[in-house]
Each structure stands twice: as structure tokens, then as C-alpha cells.
Amino acid sequence: MSARVDTLDTEVGFVPLGVTCRGVVLIYRLEGYDVVALAGVDLDIAPGESVALVGPSGAGKSTLLSLMSGVLRPSAGRLHVGELDLVRAGPAEVQRLRAVDVGVSLQGSARNLLPYLTCEQNVRFAQRAARSHGRRPPDPTVILDDVGLLAKRRAEPGELAPGERQRLAFAVALAARPGLLLLDEPTNQLDEHSRDEVLEVLHRLHAAGTTVVVVTHDIEVGAALGRTVTIRDGRVGAEGRRGEDYSVVGRDGSVHLPTELLDRLPPGTLVKIASDADGTIRLVPALEGGNR
Numbered sequence: 001m002s003a004r005v006d007t008l009d010t011e012v013g014f015v016p017l018g019v020t021c022r023g024v025v026l027i028y029r030l031e032g033y034d035v036v037a038l039a040g041v042d043l044d045i046a047p048g049e050s051v052a053l054v055g056p057s058g059a060g061k062s063t064l065l066s067l068m069s070g071v072l073r074p075s076a077g078r079l080h081v082g083e084l085d086l087v088r089a090g091p092a093e094v095q096r097l098r099a100v101d102v103g104v105s106l107q108g109s110a111r112n113l114l115p116y117l118t119c120e121q122n123v124r125f126a127q128r129a130a131r132s133h134g135r136r137p138p139d140p141t142v143i144l145d146d147v148g149l150l151a152k153r154r155a156e157p158g159e160l161a162p163g164e165r166q167r168l169a170f171a172v173a174l175a176a177r178p179g180l181l182l183l184d185e186p187t188n189q190l191d192e193h194s195r196d197e198v199l200e201v202l203h204r205l206h207a208a209g210t211t212v213v214v215v216t217h218d219i220e221v222g223a224a225l226g227r228t229v230t231i232r233d234g235r236v237g238a239e240g241r242r243g244e245d246y247s248v249v250g251r252d253g254s255v256h257l258p259t260e261l262l263d264r265l266p267p268g269t270l271v272k273i274a275s276d277a278d279g280t281i282r283l284v285p286a287l288e289g290g291n292r
């Protein structure tokens with residue numbers, strides 16, 4: 001079959017997927033103790049939206065990504081990817097989600113690639129699961145063109161520059177034309193030029209309608225995506241939208257203070273919450289002696 005026919009076949013079928021999290025909890029059960037990695041995440045990501053998940057190390061970002069990809073199942077709460085209820089879904093539905101609907105690029109581009117296959121063969125290999133679910137993905141050259149690697153289609157991953165390798169990892173994640181793309185630290189250890197190339201591909205994917213969720217420590221990646229969601233202590237603590245920062249009120253009524261305020265209001269500080277007539281809400285620390 002010619003590449004052209006393959007391409008035409010699959011123009012149909014690509015549907016951007018949204019994500020809905022309601023009180024999502026994830027507990028890792030270890031021998032003798034449990035780790036609560038997510039403690040009630042509430043988050044809506046619209047189909048076609050680009051979102052950066054940011055926050056301190058160990059906050060639960062990668063865990064949230066693994067839940068969205070169906071690798072982990074929530075311990076409690078509700079999680080939908082598109083129409084699929086990932087708490088109730090059976091193994092076959094989760095398998096289909098992972099084969100067809102969600103593309104994942106793990107931290108460290110090499111982990112996503114087979115070193116002895118060419119770029120084109122890597123993408124073709126990644127399409128096997130989708131094909132076995134009846135999907136006819138585009139020819140690999142089309143996917144490689146999308147990430148600017150068509151000229152390198154016969155190269156092996158070891159022959160690529162770091163930024164190119166990362167873009168090949170994107171191509172592998174995009175191989176089945178998924179509606180949701182999940183990327184863990186895609187710009188880690190890249191120089192500025194390679195990072196810009198990666199950002200440009202992210203922009204193009206967003207413009208094409210793919211929902212993109214990126215875990216990143218890179219402030220510029222967050223800024224480039226338009227919406228940043230800060231995960232702190234296993235829940236959504238803050239959001240940045242179009243350059244404005246907001247704290248997020250949790251379902252228990254709690255609000256994470258911005259870290260710079262924590263120096264002035266350390267844990268245990270007594271505060272009065274004053275609501276002014278003009279709608280302003282103020283935190284007023286208790287006078288000396290009133291603090292613990």
C-alpha cells in the first residue's frame with residue numbers, strides 16, 4: 001500500500017481528548033507503609049488544551065501523568081479521559097486507550113526508543129498496537145515530517161542530536177495519532193537551541209488540536225503552553241493562566257499559600273480571614289503572642 005493511501009485512511013479518527021479529575025487519590029502501597037502520592041486532585045483539561053504540570057520534586061506530577069495514561073488506577077476519586085471512566089474501565093478498555101488514544105513520552109528520550117531501529121522503523125514499531133486495534137495510522141514519514149525529522153528517517157537514535165532524539169520520542173508517542181499526548185520532562189538536559197525546537201513542535205501539536213499535558217521543571221516550557229498547574233503535596237495548589245498566578249481553593253476549603261508568603265506566615269501561624277465590603281479578602285496574622 002502506498003504512503004499516500006495510508007495517510008488518507010487516517011485523516012479520520014483523530015479526536016482530541018479532555019481529562020477530568022475529581023478528588024483523585026493515589027496511594028503507593030509498600031511493604032509496611034503507604035505513600036500518598038496524590039491526595040485529592042481536582043482538574044479539568046479541555047480537549048485541545050495544552051497544560052504544563054509544574055511543582056516541587058515528589059509532588060505527584062509523574063504519578064498524575066501515569067494515571068492519565070492508564071498505567072496506574074486511582075485509589076479513590078474519579079478520573080475520565082475522554083468518555084472513558086478510568087476507575088471502572090476493564091483491562092481491554094485500558095489497553096485500547098493506551099494503544100490508540102494516548103501517546104506517552106517518558107522522561108529521558110532514550111527510554112522511548114529502540115536503539116537498533118531507524119527513526120522510521122521506531123515509529124512503525126510504535127504503531128503496531130494501534131494497528132492491532134483496527135486503527136490505520138499515517139505512514140511513519142508523515143509523523144516524522146510533523147516533528148521535523150523526515151530527512152533523518154534512515155538514521156538510528158544514536159546518530160541524532162539530543163533535541164532530535166527528543167523529537168523522535170515525540171514521533172513515537174504520536175505514532176497512532178493519539179488525542180492526548182503526555183510528556184514527562186521533554187526538555188530536560190537539552191541546550192537552548194534544542195529546547196526551542198522541541199517547543200516549536202509542541203506549538204504545532206497544539207495548533208493541530210492535540211491535547212498536550214507536559215510535566216516540566218522548565219519555567220519557559222510552562223510559559224509557552226499558556227496554562228500551568230502547580231501540584232503541591234499531592235493536589236492542585238495553584239494555576240497560572242496567561243501570565244496571571246492564582247491559588248486554587250481545595251475541596252476541603254484549604255488554600256496553598258504561595259511559597260514566598262510561607263516565610264512570612266510559617267505553618268502554625270494564626271491568621272484572621274477578613275472580608276472587606278469591596279470584596280477583598282485579607283489574611284491578617286495574629287498579633288505577637290497570638291502566634292504559636
Ligand SMILES: Nc1ncnc2c1ncn2[C@@H]1O[C@H](COP(=O)(O)OP(=O)(O)OP(=O)(O)O)[C@@H](O)[C@H]1O
Pocket residue numbers: 028030035036037055056057058059060061062063064
Ligand atoms: N513506584 C513508586 N513506589 C512508591 N512511591 C512512589 C513511586 N513513585 C513515586 N513515589 C512517591 O510518590 C510521590 C510522588 O512522586 P512523583 O514521582 O509522582 O512526583 P513528581 O512530582 O513527578 O517528582 P519529580 O519532579 O521528582 O519527578 C513521592 O513521594 C515519590 O517518592
